[in-house]
Amino acid sequence: MMYPNVKSAYENIKSEIYFTKALYSNELSKRVDSEVFLKLENQQLTGSFKIRGALNKLKVLLQSYPDIKKVVTASTGNHAAAVSYAAWKLGLNEIIFAPNSISESKRHNLKKQNIDLRLYGNQSVETEVYARLFAEENKLPFVHPYNDLDIIAGQGTIALELMQQVDRFDAVYVPIGGGGLISRNFILFKSLNPQIRLSAVSRRMPQ
Structure with missing residues (x-):
């Protein structure tokens, strides 16, 4: 299941969801000396991707x-x-x-x-x-x-939107839980540009 399945998923859902913003972060961009954009899925329907x-x-x-x-x-x-x-x-x-x-x-x-x-x-x-x-x-x-191909394809639609919002990526950082978000986005980004560095990010547990 590659790019066409994600496009099909997007056709299924695009009229029902928000096209969430990719917000340029001044603070993070200064801290890492690069342009940093945040995909605001916290503003999505039901509060998440x-x-x-x-x-x-x-x-x-x-x-x-x-x-x-x-x-x-x-x-x-x-x-x-x-x-x-x-x-x-x-x-x-x-x-x-x-x-x-x-x-x-x-x-x-x-x-x-x-x-x-x-x-x-x-x-x-x-x-x-x-x-x-x-x-x-x-x-x-x-x-x-x-752990479902249709679920994963739906999560991959984030990548389709991001590629319309930001001209070029060097790296993408994706929060990881069960893996459904990163798996399809990883394949999609890599299939379109093998040079993109994709990293999974998990919260640090309190000591």
């Missing part, structure tokens, strides 16, 4: 299985919000599984969105396994938070 993958996945599902009424996923935050919004937009219902260890603030935020939230297990992996089994037993589609 996750809506790109969720919308694309559900639209692809509906193209293949137009009679589906409900989907299942497992998440503790941004993916849950994205799937819930995408499901609402497309006239579907959703069931979101989360671990019992989810913070009270996240639980409150999800409940506030009228999500059908169900708690199971104490670790995200345990919850995900249970959610997949639940979906299989009930013959419902499972929307994986990151």
